[in-house]
Amino acid sequence: MSVNYTYMHALNRSQVAYYRGKRLPGRPAHEIYGKIEFGRRRAGLGIRLWADVDYAGNNYLDQANLKEDVLARLLFGAGLRLSDPRRGLVVTVEVKNLLDSYVLTDADGGRRPLRDFEAFPLPGRTIMATVLWRI
Amino acid sequence: MKSSRLVLAEAMAVVFMVVWAFGCGGSDGNDVNHGAKAALVITTDYQTGSYAAVGLEDHSVVKNIAVIHSDAVCRYDPLSGRPFIISRMGADAVEIVDPETLAVAGEYSVGAGSNPQDIAPVSDSRAYVPRYGDKDLLVVNPLTGAEEDKIDLSSYADGDGLPEAAWAVAHGGKVYLTLHRLENFMPTDHSSILVIDGPSGAIDKEVELTATSPYGKLRYNPFIDRIVLVEVGSYGVLDGGVEYFNPADNSVSGLVVTEETLGGDLSDAVILSDTKGYAVLGVSQPDFSVITRVVSFNPSTGAKIADLSIGQGYDHAFIELTPDGSQLWVTDRNSNAPGIRIFDTTDDHEITTEPIDTGLPPFMICFIPD
Numbered sequence: 001m002s003v004n005y006t007y008m009h010a011l012n013r014s015q016v017a018y019y020r021g022k023r024l025p026g027r028p029a030h031e032i033y034g035k036i037e038f039g040r041r042r043a044g045l046g047i048r049l050w051a052d053v054d055y056a057g058n059n060y061l062d063q064a065n066l067k068e069d070v071l072a073r074l075l076f077g078a079g080l081r082l083s084d085p086r087r088g089l090v091v092t093v094e095v096k097n098l099l100d101s102y103v104l105t106d107a108d109g110g111r112r113p114l115r116d117f118e119a120f121p122l123p124g125r126t127i128m129a130t131v132l133w134r135i
Numbered sequence: 136m137k138s139s140r141l142v143l144a145e146a147m148a149v150v151f152m153v154v155w156a157f158g159c160g161g162s163d164g165n166d167v168n169h170g171a172k173a174a175l176v177i178t179t180d181y182q183t184g185s186y187a188a189v190g191l192e193d194h195s196v197v198k199n200i201a202v203i204h205s206d207a208v209c210r211y212d213p214l215s216g217r218p219f220i221i222s223r224m225g226a227d228a229v230e231i232v233d234p235e236t237l238a239v240a241g242e243y244s245v246g247a248g249s250n251p252q253d254i255a256p257v258s259d260s261r262a263y264v265p266r267y268g269d270k271d272l273l274v275v276n277p278l279t280g281a282e283e284d285k286i287d288l289s290s291y292a293d294g295d296g297l298p299e300a301a302w303a304v305a306h307g308g309k310v311y312l313t314l315h316r317l318e319n320f321m322p323t324d325h326s327s328i329l330v331i332d333g334p335s336g337a338i339d340k341e342v343e344l345t346a347t348s349p350y351g352k353l354r355y356n357p358f359i360d361r362i363v364l365v366e367v368g369s370y371g372v373l374d375g376g377v378e379y380f381n382p383a384d385n386s387v388s389g390l391v392v393t394e395e396t397l398g399g400d401l402s403d404a405v406i407l408s409d410t411k412g413y414a415v416l417g418v419s420q421p422d423f424s425v426i427t428r429v430v431s432f433n434p435s436t437g438a439k440i441a442d443l444s445i446g447q448g449y450d451h452a453f454i455e456l457t458p459d460g461s462q463l464w465v466t467d468r469n470s471n472a473p474g475i476r477i478f479d480t481t482d483d484h485e486i487t488t489e490p491i492d493t494g495l496p497p498f499m500i501c502f503i504p505d
Contacts, residue, residue: 015470015471016470016471017470017471017473017492018180018470018473018495018496019180062182062183063180063182063183064183064185064494064495066183066185066199066202066495067202068202
């Protein structure tokens with residue numbers, strides 16, 4: 001299991017009157033990432049299962065801190081990896097944004113896209129599969 | 136979607152306007168509000184746009200009433216008594232501002248990528264919206280945005296097929312529309328002003344301007360009964376000037392003051408009287424930087440009178456006279472202490488001791504008359 005937490009008190013300290021003291025855009029104060037992973041090896045085959053959680057606090061999109069916040073988001077993920085070292089084969093299936101959240105509701109009931117940057121909405125549930133074969 | 140912070144700002148704006156209205160309601164005839172009940176100030180850092188309200192008498196401010204597009208201008212419509220905000224390239228929309236609360240009361244698109252420049256309402260159901268990125272002059276219901284008509288302006292275009300329709304102002308049943316006629320943002324052989332019949336949309340006449348690229352805001356000036364054209368020509372070349380359009384006979388005056396005399400590229404100008412006007416200039420420096428100046432000039436003689444303010448960079452954007460002409464409001468966008476500066480037009484001394492803070496730097500001012 002691994003967990004990391006980041007706290008940033010990122011303020012604009014320039015002399016520009018309308019920016020000074022404002023939060024830096026794109027820098028949430030709180031970020032947490034946690035992952036729990038299980039692994040087993042039997043008959044030369046390996047299996048790993050994991051689940052993760054990714055949290056980023058709300059933050060601004062502009063230096064003036066006037067535009068809508070990027071709302072705090074909480075994403076869950078999960079994965080499975082099967083490996084056969086004798087054959088050099090690894091198969092990984094990973095799901096990001098497991099709960100398929102792509103719209104968040106703000107304090108006023110407004111619906112906003114899940115995003116880290118303006119005009120770049122984050123994808124909903126995403127399933128990725130990788131096959132690695134070492135010849 | 137509005138954040139709670141923005142809703143709070145709008146609520147404060149309402150309170151401000153109510154308090155302001157009560158505060159001025161007891162006026163016993165002293166003209167302390169200079170013919171307006173508030174100034175709507177468009178603010179921007181070119182990344183984020185907003186607008187503020189400034190009281191005419193006590194200069195109290197409500198900042199950041201709402202977030203708007205970072206490239207926006209305002210136009211007060213005397214027919215409906217409403218200010219409009221025109222959100223230009225990238226937003227391509229018009230916002231209707233409630234004149235009492237100054238909150239955004241409505242918004243409509245005027246075509247993705249169309250780059251609207253202005254709005255000229257001629258009735259409560261018909262307004263002209265010039266768009267830089269479209270050959271058609273759009274006619275809409277100003278309060279709903281419903282399309283009423285489109286007027287093909289391609290026959291007035293330059294080689295790129297677009298006439299670059301820009302500022303428009305309604306006066307006396309006509310709409311006066313400037314056509315920049317640019318290619319790659321450079322002037323072509325001429326720019327012009329179209330005279331359009333407001334109710335029908337029929338184009339009465341095209342009049343070529345003396346110089347090109349009328350960048351400054353188009354205004355009908357009641358003091359001289361003329362429409363004032365601020366023609367910049369090519370940037371970095373002192374080939375422009377201010378001229379008048381006479382709506383009585385659809386003629387232009389020729390340049391009443393030139394960029395060469397004033398010493399910089401014109402970006403805006405207002406006229407107080409036959410003998411007094413003010414202009415904003417971009418002045419090239421030996422190190423190729425540009426500073427802006429606000430100057431006074433005499434339109435009758437074409438002579439510069441004095442510098443009112445000298446910025447350190449592109450500090451000055453648009454200027455505006457109060458409706459009674461007693462004050463000149465100047466946008467000062469310097470980064471250390473931006474705000475509105477006010478000058479007394481009787482002797483041009485500055486009334487404000489420090490810029491009136493509008494939150495983000497001010498860009499344009501629209502007075503909301505009584």
